[in-house]
Amino acid sequence: MARKWWTLLAVSVAIFMLLLDITVVNVALPDIQRSLHSSFGDLQWVVNAYALTLAAFLLTAGALADLFGRRRVFVIGLAIFTASSAACGLAGSPLALNLARAVQGTGGAMMFATSLALIAHAFHGRERGTAFGVFGGTIGAAVAVGPVVGGLITSGAGWEWIFFINVPIGLAAVALTLTQVSESSDPAARGVDWRGLVTFCGSLFLLVYALMQGNEKGWGSTEILACLSSAAVLLVAFILVERAQPRPMLDLTLFRRPAFAGASLVALAVSSSMFAMFLYLTLYIQDVLGYGPLQAGLRFLPVTLVSFVVAPISGRLSVRVPVRLLLGAGLILVGAGLLAMTAVEPGSGWTTLIPGFLLAGAGVGLINPPLASTAIGVVHHSRSGMASGINNTFRQVGIATGIAGLGAIFQHDVTRKTEALLSASPPGRAVMAAGHGRLAAALVSGDVRSLGRTLSPAARGALTHAYRAGFTGAFTSILTIAACIALTGSALAFALVRGRDFVVSEQAATAGEPGPAGAVAA
Numbered sequence: 001m002a003r004k005w006w007t008l009l010a011v012s013v014a015i016f017m018l019l020l021d022i023t024v025v026n027v028a029l030p031d032i033q034r035s036l037h038s039s040f041g042d043l044q045w046v047v048n049a050y051a052l053t054l055a056a057f058l059l060t061a062g063a064l065a066d067l068f069g070r071r072r073v074f075v076i077g078l079a080i081f082t083a084s085s086a087a088c089g090l091a092g093s094p095l096a097l098n099l100a101r102a103v104q105g106t107g108g109a110m111m112f113a114t115s116l117a118l119i120a121h122a123f124h125g126r127e128r129g130t131a132f133g134v135f136g137g138t139i140g141a142a143v144a145v146g147p148v149v150g151g152l153i154t155s156g157a158g159w160e161w162i163f164f165i166n167v168p169i170g171l172a173a174v175a176l177t178l179t180q181v182s183e184s185s186d187p188a189a190r191g192v193d194w195r196g197l198v199t200f201c202g203s204l205f206l207l208v209y210a211l212m213q214g215n216e217k218g219w220g221s222t223e224i225l226a227c228l229s230s231a232a233v234l235l236v237a238f239i240l241v242e243r244a245q246p247r248p249m250l251d252l253t254l255f256r257r258p259a260f261a262g263a264s265l266v267a268l269a270v271s272s273s274m275f276a277m278f279l280y281l282t283l284y285i286q287d288v289l290g291y292g293p294l295q296a297g298l299r300f301l302p303v304t305l306v307s308f309v310v311a312p313i314s315g316r317l318s319v320r321v322p323v324r325l326l327l328g329a330g331l332i333l334v335g336a337g338l339l340a341m342t343a344v345e346p347g348s349g350w351t352t353l354i355p356g357f358l359l360a361g362a363g364v365g366l367i368n369p370p371l372a373s374t375a376i377g378v379v380h381h382s383r384s385g386m387a388s389g390i391n392n393t394f395r396q397v398g399i400a401t402g403i404a405g406l407g408a409i410f411q412h413d414v415t416r417k418t419e420a421l422l423s424a425s426p427p428g429r430a431v432m433a434a435g436h437g438r439l440a441a442a443l444v445s446g447d448v449r450s451l452g453r454t455l456s457p458a459a460r461g462a463l464t465h466a467y468r469a470g471f472t473g474a475f476t477s478i479l480t481i482a483a484c485i486a487l488t489g490s491a492l493a494f495a496l497v498r499g500r501d502f503v504v505s506e507q508a509a510t511a512g513e514p515g516p517a518g519a520v521a522a
Contacts, residue, residue, distance in 0.1 A: 003122070003180055003181070003182060004122035004123055004127075004131075006176065006180035006181065007118055007119065007122040007180065007181045007182065008119060008122065008123075008131050008134060008135070009176065009180075010173060010176045010177045010180060010181050011074075011115050011118050011119055011135070011181075012134065012135060012138040013169065013172070013173045013176065014074070014078055014111050014115070014170075014173045014177070015111065015112075015115055015135070015138055015142070016138050016141065016142045017081075017166055017169045017170060017173065018081065018108050018111055018112070019138075019142035019146070020142045020145070020146050020149065021085070021104075021162070021163070021166060022047075022050075022146070023142065023146025023147055023150060023278075023304075024146050024147070024149055024150030024153065024154075024162040025046065025047065025150070025162060026047075026146075026147070026150070026278050026279060026282045027146075027147050027150035027151050027154060027282060027293050027296055027297050027300075028150055028153075028154045028159040028162050028293060029043050029046060029047075029279070029282055029283070030282070030283070030286045030287060030293070031154050031158075031159045031293060032046060032097070032159050035158075035159060036091075036092075036093060036094050036097065037094075038094045039094075040407075040411060041212060041213075041216075042094040042098070043279070043283075044212055044279070044403055044404065044407050045094070045098045045101075045212075046094075046097060046098060046101060047279055047399070047403055048208060048212070048399075048400050048403055048404060049098040049099070049101040049102040049105065050101040050102065050104055050105040050108065051105065051396045051399045051400040051403070052102070052105065052204060052205060052208060052396075052400050053102045053103070053104075053105030053106050053108075053109065054105040054106075054108045054109045054112065054392075054396045055109075055204060055393050055396035055397045055400055056105075056109075056197075056200060056201040056204055056205070057105070057106050057109035057110075057197075058109045058112060058113050058389045058390075058392050058393040058396065059113075059196070059197075059200070059249045059250050059389050059390065059393055060109075060192055060193070060197050060249060061073060061077070061109045061110045061112075061113035061114070061389060062113040062114070062117075062249075062387075062388060062389025062390070063192060063193065063249050063389075064110075064192065065110075065113055065114045065117065065185070065389075066185060067185065067191070067192075068185065069183045069184070069185045070114040070117050070118055070121070070183070070184050070185065071114075071118065071177060071181050071182065071183045071184070072183065073110050073113070073114050074110060074111060074114040074115070074118060074177060074181075075174055075177050075178060076107075076110055077106075077107045077108065077109065077110025077111040077114070078107065078110075078111060078170055078173055078174045078177065079107070079170075079174060080103065080104075080106055080107030080110065081104055081107030081108055081111065081166070081170060082107075082166055082167055082170030082171060082174070083107075084100050084101075084103040084104035084107060085104060085163045085164070085166035085167060085170065086163065086164065086166075086167055087100035087103070087104075088100040088101060088104060088160075088163035089160040089161065089162075089163035089164040090160070112388075112389075112392040112396075113388055113389040113392060114388070115135075115388065116135075116372055116375065116387075116388040116391075117184070117388050118181065118184070119131050119132070119135060121182070121184040122182065126319060128373075129315060129316065129318060129319040129373070130315070130316075132315050132318070132369050132372050132373050133311070133312045133314075133315020133316055133318075133369055134312070134315070135315075135369070135372060141308050144301070144304035144305050144307065144308040145304070146297075146304070147296065147297035147298075147300035147301070147304060148294070148297040148298060148300075148301065149297070150162055150293065150297055151292070151293040151294030151295065151296060151297030151298065152294055152297070153165065154293035154294070155292060155293050155294040192249075193241070193242075193245060193247075193248060193249035195241045196238060196241050196242055196245070196248065196249040196250065197249065199234045199235075199237045199238035199241055200234075200238045200249075200250075202230075202231075202234045203230075203231045203232075203234035203235040203237075203238060204231075204397065204400070206227045206228070206230050206231035206234065207227075207228070207231040207401065207404075208400050208401060208404045209227055210224050210227035210228045210231065211401065211404035211405050211407070211408050212404045212407065212408065213227075214408050215408055215411050215412050238250075239252070250390060254387065254390070258495075258496040258497070258498055259323075259374060259377070259496060259497045259498055260374075260375075260387075261496055262324070262327070262374075262492055262493050262495070262496030262497040263327075263371060263374040263375050263391060263497065264375075264390060264391060264394045265394070265489060265492045265493070265496070266327050266331065266367065266371055266489055266492070266493050266497075267371060267375075267391050267392075267394040267395045267398065268394045268395070268397065268398040268489070269331060269398065269485055269486055269488065269489025269490075269492070270330075270331060270334060270363075270364065270367055270371075270395075270398070270486065270489065271394070271395045271396070271397075271398025271399045271402060272398035272399065272401055272402030272405075272482075272485055273334060273335070273338065273398075273402065273482040273483065273485040273486040273489070274334050274337075274338065274360055274363070274364060274482070274486065275395075275398070275399050275402070276398070276399055276402025276403045276406055276482065277338065277402075277406070277478070277479065277482050279403055279407075280406065280407075280410060280475060280478060281300075281341075281353075282296060284344075284471065284472075284475055285299055285300075285350060287471070288467075288468055288471050288472070289349070289350055291350070299350050299353075300357075302353075302354050302357040302358055302361065303337075303357035303358070303360055303361035303364075304361065305361070306357075306358055306361030306362050306365060307361040307362070307364045307365040307368075308365065309365065310361070310362050310364075310365025310366055311365040311366075311368055311369055312369075313365075314326055314330075314365060314366045314367075314368070314369045314370060315369035315370075317370075318369055318370040318373055322497075322499065323370045323373070323374050323377075323497055324493055324494055324496075324497035324498070326366055326367070326370040327366075327367055327370055327371060327374070327490075327493040327497060328490045328491075328493040328494040328497075329363075329366060329490075330362075330363040330364070330365075330366035330367035330490075331363060331367065331486045331487065331489045331490035331493060332363070332486075332487065332490045333359050333360065333362050333363030333366065334359075334360050334363035334364060334367075334483075334486040335363075335483045335484070335486035335487035335490065336356075336359050336360075336363075336483075337355075337356040337357065337358070337359030337360025337361070337362075337363060338356060338360060338479050338480075338482050338483035338486060339356070339479070339480070339483045340355045340356035340359055341353050341356035341357075341360075341476075341479050342476040342479045342480055342483075343355075343356075344472055344475065344476060345472060346465070346468045346469040346472050348472075363486075371391070372391075374497065375387050375388060375390070375391035402482070402485075406478040406481065406482065409474070409477060409478055409481065410474045410475070410477070410478050413470075413473065413474035413477055413478075414443060414467075414470050414471050414473075414474040415443045415470075416470075417469070417470035417473045417474060418443055418466045418467050418469070418470030418471070419432070419439075419443075419470075420470075421465075421466035421469055421470060422439075422462065422463070422466045425462060427458045427459050427461065427462035428459075428462040428463075428466055430455075430456075430458075430459045430462070431455060431459045431462055431463045431466075438451055439451065443467070443470075448463060448464070448467045451463065452464060
């Protein structure tokens, strides 16, 4: 088999492991919560500690890959990811788990930042479209089997093994990469932009921290206002630093091409809408509907399998139809799917989610392959590391801010609506009187069952009913907001992704340089 196909296999295995880890973690969150006595905030950090460091270091990882070699950075990232996965499984507290997840995110950043660049270096012409289709299919496969695998592992061996399973896969991927993947780099690359790294990391962390702590600390508190204002100042500083750099970590001139800006906004929109909602969908299926990890994983199959089937079809279409049609239509389907899920009511079963799952799954599958090709489709192939890093940064920023922002609204609404329902009936008022300060803590953590066991049967029934209704009301609210984000992203995709932005890449291809899949038909 030619080395280019070994390259595709190595990258696909590594990304499959990385994405599998994300999906299996979602299903395992309720078990992690009970095992480590985690709060709702702790659960958010299990996802966001990873997403934040992944987003923060992606741009730097792309620059390092261009400078020192993409294969080298990819292998180092694999090693870090594998070692930190073992540390996650060994964690005995929420803090230890979240710190290990943060380190895991740095390894993931190195892998993400170089994955598309390695494929782009190995494949040319129409074969690149095929390779991106396989890459998209890998993403779909990881999403498809992740919830079920996570449910099986969590139910059979414990949540720790969703991390331990990465160790043998990671070691095999390292060996395959070292023996079969060719090295590539950018001869004109320079050093690391440390000022850009510090200002970007600081801004992103302070923003997400403020969103996650706003309900508890008070949105008008000095701490939260200071975090939000500091995040804004650091973001402006980051932009100024990058504009002053002769070779910036984030080349702002790339955004002068509307197609590149559009691809970045599509990545942000799909991540902050559908992918951010996976956390709350998992909590709804397990905490409200009462399903275990495996049962919950099986119920995610409608969305994941459809995504898996549609992704390779979309990859083949990306060389024949305008990319903006695939991206825009995909986000419309995601938005429609999220709106369809708002049909859930306190008495609904999980089947109410199926129409929305099918629509959203088709949308995600339609987006991923053309989004990957568009991300590097308007830059010289020597800058593909940066372009890949920027696109994946927008993906992870979307997940981190989406989870934090939607979580702030959700946490406020579920508490307010549940307490309002409890105060409307005598058994409910008895719950509020008996629970004292424990009620608020139980609503924030989602562990109302522990409180319910200390109450009389009538009070327990009132608490269960009120919590289910309050959760469902808050859940539909954030589904609506997420749908609006997706539909806004669709409008931007149709407006910004233009065929003429790919002209430079086409000319480069005719001169013997590789051009992206989807360029001709964009």
